[in-house]
Amino acid sequence: MNQWMFPDVEKITKQPTKAALDYQHRFTQPCLLTYSDNTITSIFEGTGIPPAQHPLERQFIMLRVPMTECGQCQSTEIEVIYARFDHPLEDPSPGEVVCAYEIFCHNCNYFTYRKYTP
Numbered sequence: 001m002n003q004w005m006f007p008d009v010e011k012i013t014k015q016p017t018k019a020a021l022d023y024q025h026r027f028t029q030p031c032l033l034t035y036s037d038n039t040i041t042s043i044f045e046g047t048g049i050p051p052a053q054h055p056l057e058r059q060f061i062m063l064r065v066p067m068t069e070c071g072q073c074q075s076t077e078i079e080v081i082y083a084r085f086d087h088p089l090e091d092p093s094p095g096e097v098v099c100a101y102e103i104f105c106h107n108c109n110y111f112t113y114r115k116y117t118p
């Protein structure tokens with residue numbers, strides 16, 4: 001159970017990769033469901049929320065996708081500012097389940113975006 005997935009994509013940047021550039025001002029809440037088609041795709045965005053409080057954290061952990069640490073400095077002083085979960089209801093084909101998230105690190109101020117296809 002400690003065998004975490006490795007991301008297909010990891011981007012460590014000074015600017016957000018997936019979150020809006022103005023995410024700190026655009027949103028008034030830490031984490032909001034900003035897109036949902038009720039079957040496949042959910043996207044959460046906001047000003048930032050600790051991983052343990054994120055609505056997708058439990059599902060991601062069950063898929064062995066960690067929202068753990070900054071990719072730049074390995075700090076756990078992070079907040080999730082974007083998360084996407086694609087999960088077809090019936091028999092997903094390889095690549096159809098997608099977990100992705102972007103975190104902001106309060107220690108080094110870098111953004112880390114990771115995408116997984118469990």
Ligand SMILES: [Zn+2]
Nearest residue numbers: 070073105108
């Ligand atoms: Zn960091």
